[in-house]
Amino acid sequence: MEILSNLALGFSIALSPYTLMLAVLGCFIGTIVGALPGLGPSNGVAILIPITFTMGLDATAALVLLTAVYYGAMYGGRISSILLNIPGDEPALMTTLDGYPMAKNGRPGQALVISGFASFWGALFATVMLALVAPALSRVAYQFGPAEYFALYLLAFSTLGGIASNNQAKAAFASCVGLGISVIGLDNFSGLPRMTGGNLHLMDGVDFLVAIVGLFAVSEVFFFIEKHGKGGAVGVKLNKFRVPWGEIWSTRWTQLRCGVVGFIAGVLPGAGASLGSFLTYMMEKNIAGPEGKFGTGVPKGVAAPEAGNNSAAGGALVPMLTLGVPGSGTTAVLLAVLMTLNITPGPTLFTDRPEVVWGLIASLLIANFVLLAMNVPLVRIFVKVLSVPPALLLPGVTMVSFVGIYSLTGGYFDLLLMILFGIMGYVFRKMDIPTVPVILGILLGSNMEDALRRAMVLSDGEWTYLFSSPIAIGLWIFAVAGFIAPVYFRNKIRKPQAVTD
Protein backbone atom coordinates (compact mmCIF):
# COMPACT_ATOMS: atom_id res chain seq x y z
CA MET A 1 0.00 0.00 0.00
CA GLU A 2 1.82 2.99 -1.34
CA ILE A 3 -0.66 5.44 0.08
CA LEU A 4 -0.08 4.25 3.64
CA SER A 5 3.65 4.77 3.44
CA ASN A 6 3.03 8.17 1.87
CA LEU A 7 0.66 9.07 4.66
CA ALA A 8 3.18 7.86 7.21
CA LEU A 9 5.71 10.22 5.67
CA GLY A 10 3.11 12.98 5.77
CA PHE A 11 2.24 12.43 9.41
CA SER A 12 5.87 12.30 10.39
CA ILE A 13 6.10 15.87 9.11
CA ALA A 14 2.69 17.07 10.22
CA LEU A 15 3.07 15.79 13.77
CA SER A 16 6.29 17.66 14.42
CA PRO A 17 5.46 20.24 17.11
CA TYR A 18 6.31 23.20 14.88
CA THR A 19 4.14 22.11 11.95
CA LEU A 20 1.36 21.16 14.34
CA MET A 21 1.50 24.59 15.93
CA LEU A 22 1.31 26.25 12.51
CA ALA A 23 -1.70 24.13 11.57
CA VAL A 24 -3.53 25.04 14.77
CA LEU A 25 -2.61 28.70 14.37
CA GLY A 26 -3.81 28.58 10.76
CA CYS A 27 -7.13 27.04 11.81
CA PHE A 28 -7.62 29.75 14.41
CA ILE A 29 -6.77 32.65 12.08
CA GLY A 30 -8.77 31.04 9.29
CA THR A 31 -11.93 30.69 11.33
CA ILE A 32 -11.68 34.35 12.35
CA VAL A 33 -11.00 35.41 8.77
CA GLY A 34 -13.98 33.39 7.58
CA ALA A 35 -16.30 34.67 10.27
CA LEU A 36 -15.55 38.34 9.70
CA PRO A 37 -17.80 39.75 6.99
CA GLY A 38 -15.60 41.40 4.40
CA LEU A 39 -12.70 39.03 4.86
CA GLY A 40 -13.02 35.83 2.88
CA PRO A 41 -10.62 32.98 2.25
CA SER A 42 -9.00 34.56 -0.78
CA ASN A 43 -8.27 37.97 0.69
CA GLY A 44 -7.49 36.44 4.07
CA VAL A 45 -4.85 34.18 2.57
CA ALA A 46 -3.70 36.96 0.24
CA ILE A 47 -2.76 39.39 3.01
CA LEU A 48 -1.01 36.66 4.96
CA ILE A 49 1.25 35.56 2.09
CA PRO A 50 3.80 38.40 2.18
CA ILE A 51 4.03 38.11 5.95
CA THR A 52 4.61 34.36 5.73
CA PHE A 53 7.50 34.94 3.36
CA THR A 54 9.15 37.61 5.41
CA MET A 55 8.92 35.31 8.40
CA GLY A 56 11.08 32.92 6.41
CA LEU A 57 8.89 29.82 6.68
CA ASP A 58 9.96 26.92 4.48
CA ALA A 59 7.72 25.52 1.76
CA THR A 60 5.90 22.87 3.79
CA ALA A 61 5.41 25.16 6.78
CA ALA A 62 4.09 28.04 4.68
CA LEU A 63 1.76 25.77 2.77
CA VAL A 64 0.44 24.10 5.93
CA LEU A 65 -0.22 27.46 7.57
CA LEU A 66 -1.99 28.96 4.58
CA THR A 67 -4.09 25.92 3.66
CA ALA A 68 -5.14 25.64 7.31
CA VAL A 69 -6.27 29.27 7.03
CA TYR A 70 -8.11 28.34 3.82
CA TYR A 71 -9.91 25.38 5.44
CA GLY A 72 -10.58 27.43 8.56
CA ALA A 73 -12.12 30.25 6.56
CA MET A 74 -14.47 27.77 4.93
CA TYR A 75 -15.63 26.68 8.38
CA GLY A 76 -15.79 30.20 9.76
CA GLY A 77 -17.87 31.64 6.94
CA ARG A 78 -21.00 30.04 8.31
CA ILE A 79 -20.82 31.83 11.68
CA SER A 80 -21.82 35.25 10.40
CA SER A 81 -24.19 33.68 7.85
CA ILE A 82 -26.13 32.10 10.66
CA LEU A 83 -25.96 34.84 13.30
CA LEU A 84 -25.97 38.01 11.19
CA ASN A 85 -27.51 36.87 7.90
CA ILE A 86 -24.36 38.23 6.23
CA PRO A 87 -22.22 35.59 4.54
CA GLY A 88 -18.74 35.72 6.06
CA ASP A 89 -17.45 34.78 2.62
CA GLU A 90 -18.99 34.00 -0.75
CA PRO A 91 -19.42 30.22 -0.39
CA ALA A 92 -21.33 30.75 2.85
CA LEU A 93 -24.03 32.65 0.96
CA MET A 94 -26.26 29.59 0.70
CA THR A 95 -25.93 28.93 4.43
CA THR A 96 -27.85 32.13 5.19
CA LEU A 97 -30.97 30.67 3.52
CA ASP A 98 -31.71 28.20 6.28
CA GLY A 99 -29.11 29.13 8.87
CA TYR A 100 -30.47 32.60 9.66
CA PRO A 101 -34.13 31.48 9.89
CA MET A 102 -33.04 28.71 12.22
CA ALA A 103 -31.19 31.23 14.39
CA LYS A 104 -34.22 33.52 14.45
CA ASN A 105 -36.37 30.58 15.57
CA GLY A 106 -34.28 30.59 18.72
CA ARG A 107 -31.91 27.80 17.69
CA PRO A 108 -28.68 29.57 16.67
CA GLY A 109 -26.54 27.13 18.64
CA GLN A 110 -28.07 24.12 16.96
CA ALA A 111 -27.55 25.69 13.52
CA LEU A 112 -23.88 26.32 14.32
CA VAL A 113 -23.33 22.79 15.59
CA ILE A 114 -25.10 21.05 12.70
CA SER A 115 -23.26 23.16 10.14
CA GLY A 116 -20.01 22.59 12.02
CA PHE A 117 -20.41 18.82 11.75
CA ALA A 118 -21.43 19.11 8.10
CA SER A 119 -18.32 21.21 7.43
CA PHE A 120 -16.22 18.61 9.18
CA TRP A 121 -17.63 15.77 7.15
CA GLY A 122 -17.34 17.66 3.85
CA ALA A 123 -13.75 18.68 4.49
CA LEU A 124 -12.73 15.25 5.81
CA PHE A 125 -14.25 13.47 2.83
CA ALA A 126 -12.54 15.86 0.44
CA THR A 127 -9.16 15.50 2.12
CA VAL A 128 -9.35 11.69 1.98
CA MET A 129 -10.41 11.88 -1.66
CA LEU A 130 -7.57 14.29 -2.32
CA ALA A 131 -5.13 11.70 -0.97
CA LEU A 132 -6.69 9.01 -3.17
CA VAL A 133 -7.38 10.89 -6.40
CA ALA A 134 -4.48 13.32 -6.64
CA PRO A 135 -1.65 10.77 -7.13
CA ALA A 136 -3.66 8.99 -9.84
CA LEU A 137 -4.41 12.25 -11.63
CA SER A 138 -0.80 13.29 -11.37
CA ARG A 139 0.15 10.12 -13.29
CA VAL A 140 -2.28 11.04 -16.06
CA ALA A 141 -0.70 14.47 -16.14
CA TYR A 142 2.59 12.92 -17.22
CA GLN A 143 0.98 12.42 -20.62
CA PHE A 144 0.64 16.17 -20.99
CA GLY A 145 2.86 17.95 -23.47
CA PRO A 146 2.81 21.66 -24.29
CA ALA A 147 -0.22 21.33 -26.58
CA GLU A 148 -2.23 19.65 -23.80
CA TYR A 149 -1.13 22.20 -21.24
CA PHE A 150 -2.16 25.05 -23.51
CA ALA A 151 -5.60 23.47 -23.90
CA LEU A 152 -5.79 22.88 -20.14
CA TYR A 153 -5.05 26.53 -19.34
CA LEU A 154 -7.70 27.51 -21.83
CA LEU A 155 -10.13 25.15 -20.10
CA ALA A 156 -9.43 26.78 -16.75
CA PHE A 157 -10.16 30.24 -18.12
CA SER A 158 -13.23 29.21 -20.04
CA THR A 159 -14.92 27.32 -17.20
CA LEU A 160 -14.03 30.04 -14.75
CA GLY A 161 -15.50 32.57 -17.13
CA GLY A 162 -18.39 30.40 -18.17
CA ILE A 163 -19.66 28.92 -14.94
CA ALA A 164 -18.58 31.34 -12.26
CA SER A 165 -19.59 34.63 -13.84
CA ASN A 166 -22.67 36.32 -15.22
CA ASN A 167 -21.38 37.61 -18.53
CA GLN A 168 -19.12 35.67 -20.87
CA ALA A 169 -17.68 38.76 -22.54
CA LYS A 170 -16.74 40.31 -19.22
CA ALA A 171 -15.15 37.11 -17.93
CA ALA A 172 -13.13 36.69 -21.13
CA PHE A 173 -12.10 40.33 -20.90
CA ALA A 174 -10.95 39.80 -17.31
CA SER A 175 -8.84 36.82 -18.42
CA CYS A 176 -7.28 38.96 -21.16
CA VAL A 177 -6.45 41.68 -18.65
CA GLY A 178 -4.66 39.17 -16.45
CA LEU A 179 -2.86 37.51 -19.33
CA GLY A 180 -2.04 40.90 -20.78
CA ILE A 181 -0.42 41.96 -17.51
CA SER A 182 1.57 38.72 -17.38
CA VAL A 183 3.17 39.62 -20.70
CA ILE A 184 4.77 42.71 -19.14
CA GLY A 185 8.45 42.21 -18.38
CA LEU A 186 11.22 40.25 -19.99
CA ASP A 187 10.20 37.80 -22.70
CA ASN A 188 11.06 34.25 -21.64
CA PHE A 189 12.26 33.23 -25.07
CA SER A 190 14.23 36.20 -26.36
CA GLY A 191 15.07 37.87 -23.04
CA LEU A 192 13.99 41.25 -24.38
CA PRO A 193 11.61 43.56 -22.51
CA ARG A 194 7.98 43.66 -23.58
CA MET A 195 5.21 46.16 -22.82
CA THR A 196 7.20 47.88 -20.08
CA GLY A 197 6.84 51.33 -21.56
CA GLY A 198 10.49 51.86 -20.71
CA ASN A 199 9.73 51.71 -16.98
CA LEU A 200 12.55 50.00 -15.13
CA HIS A 201 10.25 48.92 -12.28
CA LEU A 202 8.26 46.89 -14.77
CA MET A 203 11.23 44.96 -16.16
CA ASP A 204 10.66 42.10 -13.72
CA GLY A 205 6.97 42.07 -14.57
CA VAL A 206 4.09 42.67 -12.22
CA ASP A 207 4.39 40.61 -9.04
CA PHE A 208 1.22 38.56 -8.70
CA LEU A 209 1.21 39.02 -4.93
CA VAL A 210 0.83 42.77 -5.46
CA ALA A 211 -2.08 42.13 -7.80
CA ILE A 212 -3.73 39.62 -5.49
CA VAL A 213 -3.55 41.81 -2.39
CA GLY A 214 -4.73 44.82 -4.37
CA LEU A 215 -7.62 43.12 -6.12
CA PHE A 216 -8.86 41.18 -3.11
CA ALA A 217 -7.97 43.09 0.04
CA VAL A 218 -7.65 46.75 -0.95
CA SER A 219 -10.78 46.71 -3.12
CA GLU A 220 -12.74 45.29 -0.18
CA VAL A 221 -11.67 48.30 1.89
CA PHE A 222 -13.02 50.60 -0.82
CA PHE A 223 -16.34 48.77 -0.68
CA PHE A 224 -16.63 49.37 3.04
CA ILE A 225 -15.71 53.04 2.62
CA GLU A 226 -18.46 53.40 0.03
CA LYS A 227 -21.01 51.84 2.37
CA HIS A 228 -19.66 53.75 5.39
CA GLY A 229 -19.67 50.49 7.31
CA LYS A 230 -23.44 50.25 7.02
CA GLY A 231 -25.34 47.10 6.19
CA GLY A 232 -24.81 45.41 9.51
CA ALA A 233 -27.94 43.42 10.26
CA VAL A 234 -29.33 42.83 13.70
CA GLY A 235 -27.45 39.86 15.09
CA VAL A 236 -28.95 36.90 16.87
CA LYS A 237 -27.56 36.24 20.34
CA LEU A 238 -26.17 32.81 21.05
CA ASN A 239 -28.08 31.23 23.94
CA LYS A 240 -27.46 28.04 25.86
CA PHE A 241 -28.18 24.88 23.92
CA ARG A 242 -27.72 21.13 23.79
CA VAL A 243 -25.91 19.39 20.97
CA PRO A 244 -28.68 18.11 18.67
CA TRP A 245 -27.27 14.63 18.03
CA GLY A 246 -30.58 13.41 16.63
CA GLU A 247 -30.75 16.16 14.05
CA ILE A 248 -27.14 15.67 13.04
CA TRP A 249 -27.86 11.97 12.53
CA SER A 250 -30.99 12.81 10.53
CA THR A 251 -28.89 14.74 8.02
CA ARG A 252 -26.41 11.89 7.44
CA TRP A 253 -27.51 11.11 3.87
CA THR A 254 -27.65 14.79 3.01
CA GLN A 255 -24.10 15.22 4.26
CA LEU A 256 -22.88 12.17 2.39
CA ARG A 257 -24.44 13.20 -0.93
CA CYS A 258 -23.33 16.80 -0.58
CA GLY A 259 -19.79 15.75 0.25
CA VAL A 260 -19.58 13.79 -3.01
CA VAL A 261 -21.21 16.45 -5.20
CA GLY A 262 -19.21 19.22 -3.56
CA PHE A 263 -15.96 17.40 -4.17
CA ILE A 264 -16.73 16.95 -7.86
CA ALA A 265 -17.70 20.63 -8.17
CA GLY A 266 -14.43 21.54 -6.49
CA VAL A 267 -12.26 19.43 -8.78
CA LEU A 268 -13.69 21.04 -11.91
CA PRO A 269 -11.36 23.85 -12.81
CA GLY A 270 -12.85 27.24 -12.23
CA ALA A 271 -15.91 26.14 -10.30
CA GLY A 272 -14.82 26.27 -6.68
CA ALA A 273 -16.56 26.28 -3.35
CA SER A 274 -19.30 28.78 -4.19
CA LEU A 275 -20.60 26.52 -6.91
CA GLY A 276 -20.24 23.54 -4.57
CA SER A 277 -22.50 25.05 -1.92
CA PHE A 278 -24.98 26.29 -4.50
CA LEU A 279 -25.29 22.94 -6.28
CA THR A 280 -25.63 20.93 -3.09
CA TYR A 281 -28.25 23.23 -1.57
CA MET A 282 -30.35 23.16 -4.74
CA MET A 283 -29.96 19.38 -5.01
CA GLU A 284 -31.11 18.78 -1.44
CA LYS A 285 -33.95 21.24 -1.84
CA ASN A 286 -35.21 19.31 -4.85
CA ILE A 287 -34.79 15.93 -3.16
CA ALA A 288 -36.66 17.11 -0.07
CA GLY A 289 -39.46 18.67 -2.10
CA PRO A 290 -41.96 21.16 -0.66
CA GLU A 291 -42.46 19.04 2.51
CA GLY A 292 -38.78 19.55 3.23
CA LYS A 293 -39.59 23.18 4.13
CA PHE A 294 -36.21 24.41 2.86
CA GLY A 295 -35.74 28.08 3.57
CA THR A 296 -37.55 28.03 6.92
CA GLY A 297 -34.58 26.89 8.99
CA VAL A 298 -34.38 23.11 8.65
CA PRO A 299 -31.27 21.11 9.65
CA LYS A 300 -30.79 19.69 6.15
CA GLY A 301 -30.77 23.17 4.66
CA VAL A 302 -27.95 24.12 7.00
CA ALA A 303 -26.00 20.90 6.54
CA ALA A 304 -26.17 20.71 2.74
CA PRO A 305 -24.34 23.90 1.69
CA GLU A 306 -21.73 23.55 4.44
CA ALA A 307 -20.86 19.95 3.55
CA GLY A 308 -20.82 21.05 -0.10
CA ASN A 309 -18.60 24.10 0.24
CA ASN A 310 -16.06 22.47 2.52
CA SER A 311 -15.85 19.44 0.30
CA ALA A 312 -15.46 21.63 -2.78
CA ALA A 313 -12.72 23.57 -1.01
CA GLY A 314 -10.75 20.37 -0.62
CA GLY A 315 -11.58 19.24 -4.15
CA ALA A 316 -10.25 22.50 -5.58
CA LEU A 317 -6.82 21.55 -4.26
CA VAL A 318 -6.69 18.53 -6.60
CA PRO A 319 -6.21 20.33 -9.95
CA MET A 320 -4.04 22.94 -8.24
CA LEU A 321 -1.56 20.37 -6.90
CA THR A 322 -1.60 17.87 -9.76
CA LEU A 323 -1.86 20.11 -12.81
CA GLY A 324 -0.90 23.53 -11.54
CA VAL A 325 -4.30 24.84 -12.59
CA PRO A 326 -6.34 26.18 -9.69
CA GLY A 327 -10.02 25.36 -9.33
CA SER A 328 -11.04 28.56 -7.55
CA GLY A 329 -9.97 32.02 -6.49
CA THR A 330 -8.40 30.93 -3.22
CA THR A 331 -6.55 28.01 -4.78
CA ALA A 332 -5.23 30.53 -7.32
CA VAL A 333 -3.85 32.43 -4.35
CA LEU A 334 -2.36 29.23 -2.95
CA LEU A 335 -0.80 28.53 -6.34
CA ALA A 336 0.85 31.92 -6.08
CA VAL A 337 2.32 30.77 -2.77
CA LEU A 338 3.77 27.66 -4.38
CA MET A 339 5.20 29.57 -7.30
CA THR A 340 6.82 32.13 -5.04
CA LEU A 341 8.36 29.30 -3.02
CA ASN A 342 9.85 27.96 -6.24
CA ILE A 343 7.73 24.83 -6.16
CA THR A 344 6.28 23.83 -9.51
CA PRO A 345 2.91 22.23 -9.00
CA GLY A 346 2.09 19.46 -11.39
CA PRO A 347 2.84 15.77 -11.72
CA THR A 348 6.48 16.14 -10.76
CA LEU A 349 5.51 17.63 -7.41
CA PHE A 350 4.35 14.21 -6.20
CA THR A 351 7.61 12.49 -7.08
CA ASP A 352 10.12 15.28 -6.46
CA ARG A 353 8.69 16.81 -3.31
CA PRO A 354 6.57 14.10 -1.65
CA GLU A 355 7.19 15.67 1.75
CA VAL A 356 5.39 18.83 0.66
CA VAL A 357 2.33 17.07 -0.74
CA TRP A 358 1.91 14.42 1.93
CA GLY A 359 2.86 16.75 4.74
CA LEU A 360 0.12 19.03 3.49
CA ILE A 361 -2.46 16.26 3.23
CA ALA A 362 -1.64 14.93 6.70
CA SER A 363 -1.77 18.44 8.14
CA LEU A 364 -5.17 18.99 6.56
CA LEU A 365 -6.47 15.79 8.14
CA ILE A 366 -5.25 16.97 11.53
CA ALA A 367 -6.51 20.51 10.89
CA ASN A 368 -9.96 19.12 10.32
CA PHE A 369 -10.20 17.69 13.81
CA VAL A 370 -8.80 20.89 15.26
CA LEU A 371 -11.39 22.85 13.32
CA LEU A 372 -14.19 20.62 14.52
CA ALA A 373 -13.10 21.30 18.09
CA MET A 374 -12.83 25.03 17.48
CA ASN A 375 -16.11 25.28 15.63
CA VAL A 376 -18.34 23.21 17.86
CA PRO A 377 -17.35 23.36 21.55
CA LEU A 378 -15.35 26.58 21.26
CA VAL A 379 -17.57 28.40 18.79
CA ARG A 380 -18.42 31.12 21.35
CA ILE A 381 -14.92 32.55 21.06
CA PHE A 382 -15.40 33.17 17.38
CA VAL A 383 -18.87 34.61 17.84
CA LYS A 384 -17.20 37.40 19.85
CA VAL A 385 -15.13 38.26 16.79
CA LEU A 386 -18.27 39.36 14.97
CA SER A 387 -18.50 42.43 17.19
CA VAL A 388 -15.26 43.94 15.79
CA PRO A 389 -16.42 47.14 14.09
CA PRO A 390 -15.51 47.62 10.39
CA ALA A 391 -13.95 50.98 11.25
CA LEU A 392 -11.23 49.10 13.12
CA LEU A 393 -11.06 45.94 11.01
CA LEU A 394 -10.64 47.41 7.53
CA PRO A 395 -7.95 49.98 8.30
CA GLY A 396 -6.20 47.07 10.00
CA VAL A 397 -6.50 44.98 6.83
CA THR A 398 -5.10 47.85 4.77
CA MET A 399 -2.13 48.37 7.05
CA VAL A 400 -1.31 44.66 7.10
CA SER A 401 -1.52 44.58 3.29
CA PHE A 402 0.80 47.57 2.96
CA VAL A 403 3.35 46.30 5.43
CA GLY A 404 3.29 42.85 3.83
CA ILE A 405 3.95 44.10 0.33
CA TYR A 406 6.38 46.73 1.57
CA SER A 407 8.49 44.24 3.50
CA LEU A 408 8.51 41.97 0.47
CA THR A 409 9.63 44.52 -2.09
CA GLY A 410 10.86 47.44 0.00
CA GLY A 411 9.74 50.16 -2.37
CA TYR A 412 6.88 52.56 -2.98
CA PHE A 413 6.35 51.44 -6.59
CA ASP A 414 4.70 48.12 -5.72
CA LEU A 415 2.54 49.88 -3.13
CA LEU A 416 1.29 52.28 -5.80
CA LEU A 417 0.67 49.34 -8.10
CA MET A 418 -1.28 47.65 -5.30
CA ILE A 419 -3.49 50.74 -4.84
CA LEU A 420 -4.04 50.76 -8.60
CA PHE A 421 -5.10 47.11 -8.47
CA GLY A 422 -7.39 47.98 -5.56
CA ILE A 423 -9.14 50.65 -7.64
CA MET A 424 -9.33 48.25 -10.57
CA GLY A 425 -10.83 45.57 -8.35
CA TYR A 426 -13.41 48.02 -7.04
CA VAL A 427 -14.48 49.18 -10.52
CA PHE A 428 -14.48 45.63 -11.90
CA ARG A 429 -16.61 44.30 -9.07
CA LYS A 430 -19.01 47.21 -9.44
CA MET A 431 -19.39 46.38 -13.12
CA ASP A 432 -19.79 42.66 -12.44
CA ILE A 433 -16.47 41.82 -14.10
CA PRO A 434 -14.97 38.88 -12.20
CA THR A 435 -11.55 39.50 -10.66
CA VAL A 436 -10.48 35.88 -10.25
CA PRO A 437 -9.68 35.45 -13.98
CA VAL A 438 -7.39 38.47 -13.73
CA ILE A 439 -5.40 36.76 -10.98
CA LEU A 440 -5.41 33.49 -12.87
CA GLY A 441 -4.18 35.29 -15.97
CA ILE A 442 -1.29 36.94 -14.18
CA LEU A 443 -0.38 33.62 -12.54
CA LEU A 444 -0.65 31.37 -15.55
CA GLY A 445 0.06 33.81 -18.36
CA SER A 446 3.71 33.10 -18.88
CA ASN A 447 3.18 29.31 -18.56
CA MET A 448 0.38 29.48 -21.07
CA GLU A 449 2.39 31.47 -23.56
CA ASP A 450 5.42 29.21 -23.05
CA ALA A 451 3.24 26.15 -23.67
CA LEU A 452 1.94 27.68 -26.88
CA ARG A 453 5.37 28.67 -28.13
CA ARG A 454 6.98 25.38 -27.16
CA ALA A 455 4.22 23.51 -28.95
CA MET A 456 4.90 25.60 -32.04
CA VAL A 457 8.63 24.97 -31.78
CA LEU A 458 7.94 21.22 -31.62
CA SER A 459 5.66 21.30 -34.64
CA ASP A 460 7.70 23.90 -36.51
CA GLY A 461 4.84 26.39 -36.62
CA GLU A 462 2.07 23.97 -37.59
CA TRP A 463 -1.07 25.18 -35.75
CA THR A 464 -2.96 21.89 -36.07
CA TYR A 465 -0.45 20.43 -33.60
CA LEU A 466 -2.55 22.01 -30.85
CA PHE A 467 -5.33 19.53 -31.65
CA SER A 468 -3.14 16.55 -32.39
CA SER A 469 -3.78 14.29 -29.36
CA PRO A 470 -7.02 12.87 -27.96
CA ILE A 471 -6.37 14.51 -24.58
CA ALA A 472 -5.88 17.91 -26.20
CA ILE A 473 -9.01 17.54 -28.32
CA GLY A 474 -11.01 16.49 -25.25
CA LEU A 475 -9.78 19.52 -23.32
CA TRP A 476 -10.63 21.86 -26.19
CA ILE A 477 -14.14 20.43 -26.40
CA PHE A 478 -14.67 20.86 -22.66
CA ALA A 479 -13.23 24.36 -22.84
CA VAL A 480 -15.61 25.46 -25.59
CA ALA A 481 -18.58 23.69 -23.99
CA GLY A 482 -17.78 25.05 -20.52
CA PHE A 483 -17.69 28.56 -21.90
CA ILE A 484 -20.77 28.44 -24.12
CA ALA A 485 -23.14 26.04 -22.36
CA PRO A 486 -23.83 28.25 -19.32
CA VAL A 487 -25.33 30.88 -21.64
CA TYR A 488 -28.17 28.48 -22.41
CA PHE A 489 -29.06 27.27 -18.96
CA ARG A 490 -28.33 30.54 -17.19
CA ASN A 491 -31.98 31.53 -17.49
CA LYS A 492 -33.13 28.30 -15.87
CA ILE A 493 -30.72 28.18 -12.96
CA ARG A 494 -30.02 31.28 -10.95
CA LYS A 495 -26.47 31.21 -9.70
CA PRO A 496 -25.22 32.71 -6.48
CA GLN A 497 -24.27 36.27 -7.30
CA ALA A 498 -20.73 37.63 -7.39
CA VAL A 499 -18.79 34.42 -7.09
CA THR A 500 -15.36 35.38 -5.83
CA ASP A 501 -14.38 32.71 -3.36
Add this chain to the structure above:
Amino acid sequence: MLKSDRIFGVVVVLGAFAYIASALQTPTSFMSDPVGPKTFPVLLGAVAGLCGLIMVLKPDEEPDWPDFGAVIALAISVVVLIGYAYALKPLGFLIPTAITAGILSYQITPRPLASALTGLGLSVGLFLLFKYVLGLGLVPFPKGWFG
Protein backbone atom coordinates in the same frame (compact mmCIF):
# COMPACT_ATOMS: atom_id res chain seq x y z
CA MET B 1 -29.27 55.55 -23.53
CA LEU B 2 -25.69 55.88 -22.35
CA LYS B 3 -24.88 52.95 -20.13
CA SER B 4 -21.73 52.41 -18.11
CA ASP B 5 -21.08 49.17 -19.96
CA ARG B 6 -21.14 50.95 -23.32
CA ILE B 7 -18.67 53.59 -22.20
CA PHE B 8 -16.49 50.95 -20.60
CA GLY B 9 -16.69 48.83 -23.76
CA VAL B 10 -15.44 51.73 -25.88
CA VAL B 11 -12.57 52.25 -23.46
CA VAL B 12 -11.76 48.55 -23.68
CA VAL B 13 -11.73 48.59 -27.49
CA LEU B 14 -9.43 51.64 -27.54
CA GLY B 15 -7.24 50.08 -24.87
CA ALA B 16 -7.04 46.86 -26.87
CA PHE B 17 -5.90 48.78 -29.95
CA ALA B 18 -3.27 50.59 -27.92
CA TYR B 19 -2.13 47.27 -26.45
CA ILE B 20 -1.84 45.65 -29.89
CA ALA B 21 0.00 48.66 -31.27
CA SER B 22 2.38 48.56 -28.34
CA ALA B 23 2.89 44.80 -28.76
CA LEU B 24 3.81 45.28 -32.40
CA GLN B 25 6.62 47.60 -31.26
CA THR B 26 8.25 44.73 -29.34
CA PRO B 27 11.84 44.29 -30.43
CA THR B 28 12.52 40.87 -31.94
CA SER B 29 15.84 39.16 -31.63
CA PHE B 30 17.67 36.96 -34.08
CA MET B 31 16.90 33.96 -31.86
CA SER B 32 13.32 33.57 -32.89
CA ASP B 33 10.79 30.81 -32.40
CA PRO B 34 7.93 30.27 -34.86
CA VAL B 35 5.49 32.25 -32.70
CA GLY B 36 7.71 35.09 -31.55
CA PRO B 37 7.09 37.56 -28.74
CA LYS B 38 4.32 39.46 -30.55
CA THR B 39 1.69 36.86 -31.37
CA PHE B 40 0.40 36.12 -27.88
CA PRO B 41 -0.14 39.76 -26.85
CA VAL B 42 -1.72 40.58 -30.20
CA LEU B 43 -4.07 37.63 -29.79
CA LEU B 44 -5.01 38.83 -26.30
CA GLY B 45 -5.61 42.34 -27.55
CA ALA B 46 -7.88 41.01 -30.27
CA VAL B 47 -9.95 38.92 -27.84
CA ALA B 48 -10.19 41.81 -25.37
CA GLY B 49 -11.27 44.15 -28.15
CA LEU B 50 -13.97 41.70 -29.19
CA CYS B 51 -15.19 41.53 -25.58
CA GLY B 52 -15.28 45.32 -25.44
CA LEU B 53 -17.36 45.37 -28.61
CA ILE B 54 -19.82 42.89 -27.09
CA MET B 55 -20.10 45.09 -23.99
CA VAL B 56 -20.95 48.05 -26.22
CA LEU B 57 -23.58 46.10 -28.15
CA LYS B 58 -25.08 44.12 -25.25
CA PRO B 59 -24.65 46.13 -22.06
CA ASP B 60 -25.69 44.72 -18.68
CA GLU B 61 -27.92 46.38 -16.14
CA GLU B 62 -26.57 49.65 -14.86
CA PRO B 63 -24.37 49.03 -11.82
CA ASP B 64 -25.17 50.69 -8.54
CA TRP B 65 -22.62 53.52 -8.58
CA PRO B 66 -21.79 55.29 -5.31
CA ASP B 67 -23.33 58.69 -4.59
CA PHE B 68 -21.33 61.90 -4.61
CA GLY B 69 -20.40 61.77 -0.92
CA ALA B 70 -19.09 58.23 -1.22
CA VAL B 71 -17.03 59.15 -4.29
CA ILE B 72 -15.41 61.97 -2.30
CA ALA B 73 -14.71 59.59 0.57
CA LEU B 74 -13.15 57.10 -1.85
CA ALA B 75 -11.05 59.81 -3.52
CA ILE B 76 -9.76 60.99 -0.14
CA SER B 77 -8.89 57.42 0.81
CA VAL B 78 -7.00 56.82 -2.43
CA VAL B 79 -5.01 60.04 -2.04
CA VAL B 80 -4.19 59.16 1.57
CA LEU B 81 -3.07 55.67 0.57
CA ILE B 82 -0.83 57.05 -2.18
CA GLY B 83 0.67 59.46 0.32
CA TYR B 84 1.18 56.54 2.70
CA ALA B 85 2.99 54.55 0.00
CA TYR B 86 5.48 57.42 -0.44
CA ALA B 87 5.79 58.24 3.27
CA LEU B 88 6.46 54.77 4.63
CA LYS B 89 10.16 54.73 3.77
CA PRO B 90 11.33 58.24 4.73
CA LEU B 91 9.04 58.78 7.73
CA GLY B 92 9.13 55.38 9.40
CA PHE B 93 6.19 53.18 10.31
CA LEU B 94 4.46 54.73 13.29
CA ILE B 95 3.46 58.25 12.24
CA PRO B 96 2.22 57.61 8.66
CA THR B 97 0.38 54.48 9.79
CA ALA B 98 -1.43 56.26 12.62
CA ILE B 99 -2.52 59.07 10.29
CA THR B 100 -3.56 56.80 7.42
CA ALA B 101 -5.40 54.27 9.58
CA GLY B 102 -7.16 57.10 11.41
CA ILE B 103 -8.36 58.74 8.19
CA LEU B 104 -9.52 55.42 6.71
CA SER B 105 -11.35 54.59 9.90
CA TYR B 106 -13.04 58.01 9.81
CA GLN B 107 -14.15 57.38 6.22
CA ILE B 108 -15.83 54.14 7.25
CA THR B 109 -17.49 55.38 10.43
CA PRO B 110 -17.21 59.14 11.00
CA ARG B 111 -16.51 59.33 14.72
CA PRO B 112 -13.41 61.50 15.30
CA LEU B 113 -12.36 60.16 18.71
CA ALA B 114 -12.85 56.49 17.80
CA SER B 115 -10.97 57.01 14.54
CA ALA B 116 -8.04 58.70 16.25
CA LEU B 117 -7.85 55.88 18.77
CA THR B 118 -8.08 53.30 15.97
CA GLY B 119 -5.20 55.00 14.17
CA LEU B 120 -3.01 55.13 17.25
CA GLY B 121 -3.90 51.64 18.39
CA LEU B 122 -3.34 50.03 15.00
CA SER B 123 -0.09 51.86 14.48
CA VAL B 124 1.42 50.84 17.82
CA GLY B 125 -0.20 47.41 17.96
CA LEU B 126 0.80 46.38 14.46
CA PHE B 127 4.30 47.74 14.96
CA LEU B 128 4.78 45.59 18.06
CA LEU B 129 3.29 42.58 16.26
CA PHE B 130 5.40 42.96 13.12
CA LYS B 131 8.61 43.94 14.81
CA TYR B 132 8.71 41.65 17.83
CA VAL B 133 6.40 38.73 17.07
CA LEU B 134 7.00 38.29 13.34
CA GLY B 135 10.48 39.78 13.27
CA LEU B 136 10.05 42.12 10.30
CA GLY B 137 12.61 44.87 9.98
CA LEU B 138 10.49 47.99 10.32
CA VAL B 139 11.81 51.47 11.08
CA PRO B 140 9.61 53.12 13.71
CA PHE B 141 10.51 56.82 13.33
CA PRO B 142 12.02 59.13 10.70
CA LYS B 143 15.76 58.80 10.44
CA GLY B 144 17.67 61.07 12.79
CA TRP B 145 15.00 61.48 15.46
CA PHE B 146 16.61 59.25 18.02
CA GLY B 147 20.19 59.20 16.91
